[in-house]
Amino acid sequence: MSVTKKKRISKKNKSAWRKTDIQDVEQFLEDQRQEERIGTFADKKDADLFVVDATPQKVKPIILTPKEKRKLNAKKPMRSHQALENTSKVQDPIVKRNHVKQKKNGRNIELEVCNPTKGRHRQANSDRARYYEKLDQRLADKNSNLKTAKDIWQVEDFRDKIPGLKDEKGWISRELALHITGNVGRKVVKTHESLRHSTTKAKKFEPPHPGLSYNPSLEAHQDLLAKVVDREEGIIKTEKHLQRVTTRMFSKVTPEQRDLRRLMEMSEGVGDEADEVVENEDKADENDDKAYHTVNAPVENKKKSKHARRNELKQKELKRQHEAKKALKKQTADLLRIKSIRAEVDAEAEELNELKKHRKKVAEKKKFEPKRLGRHKFVEPDIDVNMPEDIAGNLRNVKPESSLLKDRFQNMQKRNILPTTVIASRKLAKIKRFPRSSHKEPGVSYQDLRQQRKATAAAAAAAKDTIKL
Amino acid sequence: MxxxxxxxxxxxxxxxxxxxxxxxxxxxxxxxxxxxxxxxxxxxxxxxxxxxxxxxxxxxxxxxxxxxxxxxxxxxxxxxxxxxxxxxxxxxxxxxxxxxxxxxxxxLYPEIKLDHIVKERYPTFIDALKDLDDCLTLLFLFSTFPSLHLIPREQSNLCRRLTIEFLHYLIASKSLRKVFISIKGYYFQAEIKGQKVTWIVPHYYPFKPQSKHEVDFKVMSIFVEFYTIMLGFVNFRLYHGLNMAYPPQFPSSVLQDNPETLKDESTFVSDRIAALNFELLRTDKVQEDEEDPDIDMELLEQDGDSKRIIKMKQDAQEVARLRTLFKGLKFYINREVPREPLVIIIRSFGGKVSWDSTVFAGATFDEADETITHQIVDRPSLTKQYISRDYIQPQWIFDCVNQRQLLPTNKYFMGEVLPPHLSPFVDAKRDAYIPPEERALHDPSLIETHAQSDDESEEEAADEQAEQMLLDAQLERAFHDENIEDKKYGGRDGVSKEDEEVPSDEDEDDEEAEDDEEEELDPKTKRKLEEQQKMSVQSGKVHKVNKRQVHKAEVDEHRLQARMVKPRHRDLFRKLIREKQSKEKEEWLLRKKRRNIEATAKEAKKTAKREARKAAATAAASAAKLSSK
Structure with missing residues (x-):
């Protein structure tokens, strides 16, 4: 605490004297008088002087997290219900209003559990106990491996399970029993045979090619390699074919050429027309007197004469007669040709037969091939092979090729169990991003600029120094 | 309407x-x-x-x-x-x-119950066995997976448990038939209740992540979910078929309780179960005594011997031999060799096996055990070697099983370049050209004949004969030594020796019986006997096969066959004949080619040898000249 110096005031007049501050003196004298009245501090006891502070210390205000606030708020009555609250000071004019007793928010279950008063409380308690028992059982079952420890292939009759259906006296026929099961609520569902029908004749297990051995014999390995090469060549061939048929079908030009061509194409006829117009004008000047003349001959409606028509008809009739005669002649001639005709017919039949056979063969072959189940066609996966340099010849250094999981997955696709799918990577939508209008880039302050200037100056000075030295 | x-x-x-x-x-x-x-x-x-x-x-x-x-x-x-x-x-x-x-x-998570679906999809147990190929391959694969996205850890643990249970059944029933190491993994084929079940076990390498784009993990996981339930039921049924307790337990005699085991019993037991090296608890107390296949064969005998029955009998015999292939042998697996496949194979053919106890729990004997007959190693050399055992590479085990006999170990010794590992899934008796090398691999007896038939020139033959003699002598001596050793260590293959001894005893008995008979006979029969004894043994003639007649008989038979073919099958018959002919022709061509190649090679070798000898002679002559000078 700083003691402020008193301002000196002139004491020239009486009135000036009155302005003198004598409060401190007065205060002191007052204090002295007080002491005289009630005694000094030294005379007093501590207990008289001090009082034990019984009021609690001021607690720091608790800062609630938003989550806690939310929780607290949840306990409060809803805002939306505030409008329904009666805030009026006016008393209800109807004295005997039927008050609806508002239920408390939920039951106090703990109370019900600890000291059940009603029958349903006791019932609930016993139910809960049973539930926990069951739960324990369930958890124990989950951990043990006894889930599958039973013989499901034991021959059993559905009639044994339902009491009353056990047919000892031969009164209940099987059909009747089946009917009853449906009505009792335990219907016997028959699986239809189509379910077990396999859609492919391909083998479940394909024996591995001997060249797949970790230490194959030379022949087997060569054979496998030849297979791989064959496949690869086939792929290359189709690729080449596709390229020939698509990409290479079109000639390539440089961009300049392309632009030039476009220019030419677009300006086709523009300059010519102008020229032509000029020329035409010249020509028009030259031969103004010549008549209009087209390239095509004029169409004439020329009528045939009656005589010509008659003649035509006659000719037609003659031709028809001639043809009939010819056909008859051929028929008689064919009688002699029966043998060769038969041969022809036979040849045709043979051809048809061949075709039939071929179709049958194709159909048979198709039975072994994977079916087209979905949008994508099954493509035979690449053959796994160890290249000659990878074959170590001992078990320690085997280089495992192919992943078994992939192999199985593709095998299932091959056997029509799974449709062939291509897992597409989900493309993220293109989002155009831009800064908000409310958000601005932090600018450069004057202070920064000054610092920058200083730094550059210092650098320059240092550089100068070095040069001088 | x-x-x-x-x-x-x-x-x-x-x-x-x-x-x-x-x-x-x-x-x-x-x-x-x-x-x-x-x-x-x-x-x-x-x-x-x-x-x-x-x-x-x-x-x-x-x-x-x-x-x-x-x-x-x-x-x-x-x-x-x-x-x-x-x-x-x-x-x-x-x-x-x-x-x-x-x-x-x-x-209270709602669990899916699949029991009825398993029953519905596989109405009989055999149906389930028929579909076990996929199931086993997938489960063996998933048992190697860590916990992945979409594949919870419990699932892979369950897969591991079920596959181990299945392997225990395999060992107990001795139903493994074929094994093959491929670059994909290990192929196993077992015969369970007459069904051939084949599955692939991946190589034992660290898990390699699979890209999502190739395989739909979710789908595979659902398949596995179903297959785990199915294999659980199958295992239960299989175990009960063998009178074994399910879930697998050990008899109390196998595992003595000591403080270490009592500390954490469940993991201790599960480790031992995963080791696959102990017999499991049986419910019937009777030790295995499998005689039923023989009985079946006897029953079949009454039906007369058609070709099929003879073949079946042969197969049964072969299988019976295969089941005790490694009986009496004791294997030790070195650290670098994948343990599990070898343990399965060795144990399912009756062998005893152990490994380094630091590699995996459940080792029964250690490397220093002198009764070990084979040690499986996959490294070029070993510092400490025991003379009493063969150091072989793992392929020997696989090849022995595929050929259903114990092969000579010399080709599979440590550090040797191994003979090719052939696929057992290719029929060795197929009628096509099989190069002599491959045939020799299937039937080792062919090697020697092949080698002997090669050397026709007298000098070479003499040379080689001498070498052969030397080798034979060495082998004989080695065999003798081995026998002595065996006697010392209590005989490692005592079974075979007993077998050898038994027939000789019988022979002696027979002779004695004959002697007894002679004393009792009356003079008339004695004279007859004497006459019989006078009859001398004449030198036998070689039975000559009339090739022409045989050929003619064959042709006749063929013609008869052709006539008996129904007209609607004629085309098929012709096709078959044509195929056969073409195949024969191809085979003949290849054999001829080979013969030509070999002949030229031999010629070249001979000329080289002759030239070398000539050169040596000239050199000797010049040397002699020099010395005389």
Whole structure:
């Protein structure tokens, strides 16, 4: 605490004297008088002087997290219900209003559990106990491996399970029993045979090619390699074919050429027309007197004469007669040709037969091939092979090729169990991003600029120094 | 009568698109996928797609309408719907942080029950065995997986447990037949109840992550979910068929309780079970004594010996021999060799096996044991070697099993370049040209004859004979030494020796019996006997086969066959004949080629040798000249 110096005031007049501050003196004298009245501090006891502070210390205000606030708020009555609250000071004019007793928010279950008063409380308690028992059982079952420890292939009759259906006296026929099961609520569902029908004749297990051995014999390995090469060549061939048929079908030009061509194409006829117009004008000047003349001959409606028509008809009739005669002649001639005709017919039949056979063969072959189940066609996966340099010849250094999981997955696709799918990577939508209008880039302050200037100056000075030295 | 509209009957009603099916079943696409896999309902390809799709020609995934109708009855559809409810409720609990309820709900997770589906898909046990190939391959694969996204750890643990149980059955029943190491993994083929079950076990390497784009993990996980249940039931049935306790337990005699085991008994036991090196607890107390296959064969004998029955008998004998292939042998597996496949093979053919106890729990004897007959190593050399055992590479085990006999170990010694590992899934007796090398691999007896037939020139033959003699002598001496050693160590293959001794005793008995008879006979018969003894033994003639006659008989038979073929099968018969001829021709050609090549090679060798000898002679002559000078 700083003691402020008193301002000196002139004491020239009486009135000036009155302005003198004598409060401190007065205060002191007052204090002295007080002491005289009630005694000094030294005379007093501590207990008289001090009082034990019984009021609690001021607690720091608790800062609630938003989550806690939310929780607290949840306990409060809803805002939306505030409008329904009666805030009026006016008393209800109807004295005997039927008050609806508002239920408390939920039951106090703990109370019900600890000291059940009603029958349903006791019932609930016993139910809960049973539930926990069951739960324990369930958890124990989950951990043990006894889930599958039973013989499901034991021959059993559905009639044994339902009491009353056990047919000892031969009164209940099987059909009747089946009917009853449906009505009792335990219907016997028959699986239809189509379910077990396999859609492919391909083998479940394909024996591995001997060249797949970790230490194959030379022949087997060569054979496998030849297979791989064959496949690869086939792929290359189709690729080449596709390229020939698509990409290479079109000639390539440089961009300049392309632009030039476009220019030419677009300006086709523009300059010519102008020229032509000029020329035409010249020509028009030259031969103004010549008549209009087209390239095509004029169409004439020329009528045939009656005589010509008659003649035509006659000719037609003659031709028809001639043809009939010819056909008859051929028929008689064919009688002699029966043998060769038969041969022809036979040849045709043979051809048809061949075709039939071929179709049958194709159909048979198709039975072994994977079916087209979905949008994508099954493509035979690449053959796994160890290249000659990878074959170590001992078990320690085997280089495992192919992943078994992939192999199985593709095998299932091959056997029509799974449709062939291509897992597409989900493309993220293109989002155009831009800064908000409310958000601005932090600018450069004057202070920064000054610092920058200083730094550059210092650098320059240092550089100068070095040069001088 | 109303005229039926288009697509109201026929193929259009037989098929249902996936969308429609989902709508009809009121489940989500993922649930539908799961349901289909669990129930074994697969998409179909219609005959006429346009008709089946009611005029639309884009390729949709179609299902048989009957299949979908069948799915409507399925009780697990309700469980799948319960999942949806469960997800909603737990999601709510989690959102409002009601963890008490959440815990309760999680404990009551609606489990899918697949028992009835297994029964439905495989009405008989044999049906289940027929479909075990896929199941085993997938489970063996999944048992190697760590916990991945979409594949929970419990699933891979369950797979491991089930596969180990299955392997225990395999060992106890001795039903393994073929094994093959490929670059994909180990192929195993077992014969269970007459069904050939083949599966692949991946190589024992660290897990390699698989890209999502190639394989749909979710789908595979659903398959595995079904297969685990199925294999559980199959294992139970198999164990009971062998009178073994399920889940697998050890008899109390095998594992003595000591403080170490009592500390954590469950892991101790599960480790030993995973080691596959102990006999399991049986429920019938009777030690294995399998005689039933023999009985079957005797019953068959009454039916007369057709070719098939003879073949069956041979097969049965072969299998019986195979089951005790490694009996009496004691193997030690070195650290660098993959333990599990070898243990399975050795134990399922009656051998005893152990390994370094630091590698895996359950080792029964250590490397220093002198009674070990074979040590399996896969490294070029070893510092400390025992003279009493063979150091072989793992391929020996596999090749022995495939050829159903103990092969000579010399080709498989440590550091040797191994002979090729042939696939047992290729028929060795196929009628096509088989190069002599491969044939020798299948039947080692062919090697020597092949080698001997080669050397025709006298000098070479003499040389080689001498060498052969020397080798034979060495071998004989080695064999003798070995025998002595065996006697010292109590005989490692005592069984075979006993077998040898038994017949000789019988012979002696027979002779004695004859002597007794002679004393008792009366003079008349004695004279007869004497006459018989006078009859001298004449030198036998070699039975000459009249080749022409044989050929003629063959041709006749063939003609008869041709005549007996039904007219509608004639084409087929001709085709078969043609195929056979072409195959024979091909074989003959290849053999001829080989003969030519060999002849030229031999010629070259001979000339080289002759020249060398000439050169040596000239050199000697010049040397002699020099010395005389």
């Amino acid at each position: 109303r005229r039926p509209n288009k697509y109201e009957s026929g193929e259009a009603t037989q098929y249902i698109s996936r969308r429609t099916a989902i709508r009809r079943l009121q489940i989500s696409l993922n649930d539908f996928r799961r349901l289909c896999i669990l129930k074994g309902v697969y998409p179909r390809e219609p005959k006429h797609r346009r008709r089946a799709q009611k005029g639309s020609s884009e390729i949709k995934i179609l299902y048989h309408a009957k299949d979908i109708r069948f799915l409507l009855h399925e009780p697990i559809v309700w469980t799948l719907r319960d999942y949806k409810i469960f997800a909603k409720k737990t999601g709510r609990d989690r959102a409002i942080k009601d963890f008490r309820n959440l815990k309760r709900r999680l404990a």
